[in-house]
Amino acid sequence: MITGYGPIQRTVRLWLPVLFFLFVALLPFYWMAITSIKPNSELYSLRANPLWVHAPTLKHYVDLLSTTSFLTWTWNTMLVAVISTAISLVLGIMLAYPLARINFPGAGLLAIGVAAIYLVPQPLLFIPLADVINRLDLGNTLTSVILTYPTMLVPFCAWLLLGYFKTVPMELEEAARIDGASRLQTMRRIFLPLCTPGFISAGIFAFTLAQNEFLYALIFLTKTSVRTVPVGVISELIKGDVFYWGQLMAAALLGSVPVAIIYSFFVEYYVAGLTSGAVKG
């Protein structure tokens, strides 16, 4: 593209703002990383340069993995995120397909209902839900969060997929119907295979939302063995007024890595989902 600007103007208009935003966005991650490899003597010294590390150590990581249940929490988080994402995708498809493809009375109203339910935030529901989970005797089980995460993920997946489904042309399905395929066959054999990109977008989003969830996990999971990473870090690595910052930052970094890696593989799908205008901010 010919911009018609000289190098100075380009620096001012482009690189200064872009690098500023990049610096602000990444500073906390740099700070996590540098803190996690600093020995305590440097961490709590007012003489050492805070922005750099002089004698890097992996002690905080070793301590985190050997003296806390961090690995168990990571496993729990993954398990819960994968299962609740899978459930939500399946239920989301079942909800979105008829709304997007079949003209039946009430479809428009239901689609609006899905959007409205998607916008109901968790804090409105957590107290009654806590009581429900208690009565079902599900406290301190991973089932409690696997059951409750889809309450936010199903409407979300359905809403995102509804938009996606509407962009797929109808001709193939019409042809299949004329050839005598049932609606179920048309949906499974013809339609769904066309929508893989939509499923990846919705899935990757649901997965990051499930990894990020904190409120339900905080209330339902009070035993070390069933906790997820965010709740474990907040409840067990912060002990009273004493902060083990090295260990905490190691945990924050390690807890962020799986999401960041999965995200980096699917960035384009993620951005596509984001810009479809169906996302929580």
Add this chain to the structure above:
Amino acid sequence: MVIRSEAFAGAAVRPRQPFSLKSWADRGTVFSWLMMAPPILFIVAFVGYPFFYGIFLSMENRPVAQAGTFVGLANFIKEAHDPVFWQVVQNTFVYTGVATVLKMVGGLGLALAMNQSFRFKNIIRAMLLLPFIVPTVLSTVAFMWMLDPAFSVVNRVLVSLGVPKPGPSWLGNPILAMISIILINTWRGLPFYGITLLAGLQTVPTELYEAATIDGASGWQRFRYVTLPILQPIILIVTLFSVIFTFADFQLVYVLTHGGPQNATALFATYAFDIGMGSGQLGLGAAVALAMLPALALLIVVITLYLRRKNA
């Protein structure tokens, strides 16, 4: 059998097919409802029921693990006489309002800066989105450490720039604590605005800018009269989404300040949590959470009406 059916063949104008479950289930409306039944039942059980049960709870005096007694609107009246509750209302509106404006302006700036062609654009865009995808609790813990008054980066830099030691107590001072949670919420939500608006900017046809330039429009005029009107619907929808989830925010404040100091940063969600889960008064806690409903319901209605108009 063969003879009978032949005998009747002429009489039947339209031979009626025998009822079959298969073809019944293939009718559009029936198929739709059968397909949607599992997700709808799930939502009714785990969203619909808790919602109405929450309204019922808010009218009960309900200590945890005990039977409740119906008290009517007593919880809401108690709430209205609770100065902390009104502090919470004010905090939530200040937090939501300021953070939303910052995210909107910053996000627009980010989108405009990124809407140029340059190298590594996709990698930079991916990195800029990181604050939005990393679990909020974990990034908030990092900020908690950055704001540590004695040993961490913010105050060490400030002191080296001449601010008197030991530097401000970011989370200990009511006003500074509010500023801190607003800025961290902005840090997390700004990329969402930026990247969404960037996608909107890319839909603006270049011909419009060329035409405006030929007509003698300045850079500011092109932005004001070409870019902004086209972005307006996206800005509106992103803002409404963002307002809802900032208004009902929980994690950031719970982790960073726990509502303190002296309730200066308590929001609806954290206050409801403290009362419902901390003190075990489920009824009163549910009432505090429900106090969010009027504002939320208004926003949700606005968004859904808007989406319906757009989709229609």
